[in-house]
Amino acid sequence: MSKVVETTVYQLDELSGTAKEKARAWYREGGFDHDWFEFVYEDFQRIAEILGLRLKTRAVRLYGGGIRQEPCIWFRGFWGQGDGAFFDTFYSYRKEAARRIRDHAPHDTELHRIADALQAIQRRNFYQLRAEASHRGHYYHEYSMAISVERDSPTGQDMSADAENAVSEVLRDLARWLYRQLEREYKSQTSDEAVDESIMANDYTFTDTGRRFG
Incomplete structure (x- = not known):
């Protein structure tokens, strides 16, 4: 039986310090794939x-x-x-x-x-x-x-x-x-400033722990 699960997502600037670091780490490891x-x-x-x-x-x-x-x-x-x-x-x-x-x-x-x-x-x-x-x-x-x-x-x-x-x-x-x-x-x-700018420009969202959502 299907069910609807609601998840609250956040922009980078809405995250706590620890969650921000996790979001940045995701970007550096996987989102940073251009030349x-x-x-x-x-x-x-x-x-x-x-x-x-x-x-x-x-x-x-x-x-x-x-x-x-x-x-x-x-x-x-x-x-x-x-x-x-x-x-x-x-x-x-x-x-x-x-x-x-x-x-x-x-x-x-x-x-x-x-x-x-x-x-x-x-x-x-x-x-x-x-x-x-x-x-x-x-x-x-x-x-x-x-x-x-x-x-x-x-x-x-x-x-x-x-x-x-x-x-x-x-x-x-x-x-x-x-x-x-x-x-x-x-x-x-890959500085914090550059990573934050790229994340915000791409409208990436995260859970409250900093896990990438959408």
Whole structure:
């Protein structure tokens, strides 16, 4: 025999402090399922282009049956040892990268340092260094990038002794920089203020204990 059960539901701002925390936890665990990192990725692709990186791409199938190419950028975070970010790329010298990166990000001194370091090692090798970074292993951090460096010299001249290590470390520094941007964006979007705003905008309702209702 069917029966009608009435339940009183509440908006987020009507809940007690403990119930609010439970509602926020629900959103962070299940409601927070969009590509929150999209703008970080877009900015990183622009930065990569300025520095002379050509990010590798992978084919992603769309719901409508089509295919699009997405950059090979990966990360895992933000709580465990071994979390980090990496990318698959080709690299070669890009003229005026140091100036252009300052135009793009005038206050980011770490990006300035990275651009200057690439400029310096390229100068010692007559701007002939090339590199490739590809993922290896099962981890998601800068040391999961296998990086090879070579000098494209028309006379067969060897690269300087420090070139391979210098380029590799700068690319890994860039991966660390990317991870910090992702972590900062995630913390911003999962802050109490941002979560509350999203919950209210979507008119989610809860029981008095903070359990999601509708």
